[in-house]
Amino acid sequence: xxxxxxxxxxxxxxxxxxxxxxxxxxxTWMPHGRxxxxxxxxxxxxxxxxxxxxxxxxxxxxxxxxxWGFKRLYQKGPDNGCFYxxxxxxxxxxxxxxxxxxxxxxxxxxxxxxxxxxFEDISKRYPVPLKAKQGKGGASFDSIVSGPKKKKMxxxxxxxxxx
Numbered sequence: 001x002x003x004x005x006x007x008x009x010x011x012x013x014x015x016x017x018x019x020x021x022x023x024x025x026x027x028t029w030m031p032h033g034r035x036x037x038x039x040x041x042x043x044x045x046x047x048x049x050x051x052x053x054x055x056x057x058x059x060x061x062x063x064x065x066x067x068w069g070f071k072r073l074y075q076k077g078p079d080n081g082c083f084y085x086x087x088x089x090x091x092x093x094x095x096x097x098x099x100x101x102x103x104x105x106x107x108x109x110x111x112x113x114x115x116x117x118x119f120e121d122i123s124k125r126y127p128v129p130l131k132a133k134q135g136k137g138g139a140s141f142d143s144i145v146s147g148p149k150k151k152k153m154x155x156x157x158x159x160x161x162x163x
Contacts, residue, residue, distance in 0.1 A: 011068055011088060011096040013052050019093070019132075023048050033090030033128030034119040035073060035082035069102045074111040079119060091129040 018029055018036050026043040029036050038044055041058050049056050062072075065083055073079045087095040 009096055009099070010064055011070075011085070011099040012093060014065075015088065015093045015096050017048060017052050018090070029090045030079060030082055030119065032119045032123035033130070034117075034123065035079055035084035037079075037082045067101055068099055071116075072111075073113075073116050075113040075116045075118075077120075084117075084119070089128050091132040093132060 017023055018027060026040045026048050027036060027038050038058075044061070045056050045058050049061060053061070055061075068085070070083045070085045070088070073082045073084065085099060087098045089095060
């Protein structure tokens, strides 16, 4: 699946998609902020994905999620069918820079619901913020999506003008 604005980090674009309140009726964070759920596949493909990616197939979207190490939850309960990644948390888009593509596997792993994390219990002890922190210490979303090289180039240009 190609990005609409080439070279952008796929997980960062998905994070941006989930952070847009206009998409909450189609794709949304779970209340604990550690996984997300597709609520309406047809609307995702026809209305949401075209704003972020070139390809418009649900299967391509899920293949990309798998290629970036996202896992689908098969456990019983509200998280059934959700996707998650350890470095993909609501209100923490800076973590998406740590997500890398995984090498292709020989075979697909079988789902093992009993071995999946229980995000409800984890979040009681370690809650995820509802909104991203603004200001000091946090990277801007655009710098994450654009990548560190672009940011360094901008800094060099600014320093060259000043010096």
